[in-house]
Amino acid sequence: MIVASPFNGKTPRIHHTAFIANDVVIIGDVEIGPYVNIWFGAKLRGDWGKIIIGENTSIQENCVIHSTVRGLCKIGKNVTLGHLSMVHGPTEIGNSTLIGINATVLQGAKIGHGVIIAAGAVVSGQADNKCLYAGVPAVKKKEYPDRKMGEWGSNLYVDNGQKFKKAGLGQEIPKEFLIND
Secondary structure: OEEOOOOOOOOOEEEOOOEEEOOOEEEEEEEEOOOOEEOOOOEEEEEEEEEEEOOOOEEOOOOEEEEOOOOEEEEOOOOEEOOOOEEEEOEEEOOOOEEOOOOEEOOOOEEOOOOEEOOOOEEOOEEOOOEEEEOOOOEEEEEOOOOOOOOHHHHHHHHHHHHHHHOOOEOOOOHHHEEOO
């Protein structure tokens, strides 16, 4: 289901290359960039605040993304949100970051680029670039100063999403919500 917000009438804007699985729910002020892939059961509710998803980002099964009234939830490029993860804005997640399975990113969190948030972790503050965070609450466990910021992981999901799209397993995006460039 891809619909306008009944709260404020704002509509999703979805790049025509995105893969949106058949049962994904996208409501309201949600902007989805090129080659984003959003997998089965995910919910993106931009009814109160804005959600921006950067290019090549993978939102995996049963993720939930929402924000407070007039809040911004900004997710960068080449990000992977693992299965069952929760992101509640306002928040910002930097490029090439991995949010682990069942991890939670809370209001006010600011996660840098190249960060790894371990499975089950809960982040409520700042996460420095190229570091691993784990625990509840999440704390820095390791720094990766030489971590390559490659896109191989997100590109695997981009390729897979395009295969699912070609196989007819994605939603038809309403024309009024499409971004064509």
